[in-house]
Amino acid sequence: MNIFSGHISHIQVSGSLSLIAIAINENVTLKTIVVETPETVGYLKKGNAIRILFKETEVMIAKNEISFQTSIQNILGGTIYSIEKGIIVSKVSIETSIGAVVSVISTEALESLILKLHQKVVVMIKSNEIMIAE
Template sequence: MNSLQGTIVDIEVSGQLSLVTVEVHPKTFIKAIVVETPESADYLKKGQAINTLFKETEVVIGVGESFHISLQNRITGTIKSMDKGALLGKVVLETQMGEITSIISSSAIDQLKLRNNSPATALIKLNEVMLAKL
């Protein structure tokens, strides 16, 4: 499980849903959608220290400068290590916040021409991010 610590900097509420923005590093944000509101969950408040958690299987790896897709959670880094099996591979990205691990297909590693020490971006859907109070 990937885990990045941060601080809640914004909360948007619609019905019983909250879109929570967490600053995990200066000018680096992770957004999460949760089925709670500040009225139903005491940890949902600006300034609250929080852990963002997301599974390795939910991290998409991208390379290049521009991604024309809707994923808003984007963290750039450098590929620290890879372990490629017959079907799946484990890619570890070193970022300013620490390591982020992704499990992707071995064919995707080949298609993207991923190499150690090359730049890459971790992309995570906001509905795949969980929040845990510190």
């Protein structure tokens, strides 16, 4: 599980859904969509400290810069520092501006992307795949 700490910087509410922006550091803000609102959960308040969590299997990797538009809002650049190649899945560890992010991808994808140590990549996490905790 990837776990990071930050502070809630913005909340947008529509019905029972909230789009939460979490500032991880001064340069990186990640977004998540939750089925809660500030009225239903006390910790959803601007400025509150919060942890975000997302599974390694929910982290996508792309080579180089993304030259196409995408609906994914959480995009970080990084450098691969570890690859554990398995028969079916492989674990790729990437150093980013918020720290180490781990991705588990199919070994077939690892090989087709020709990923290797010290390579610069882009990490993407869909906002609905990020969980929050106090």
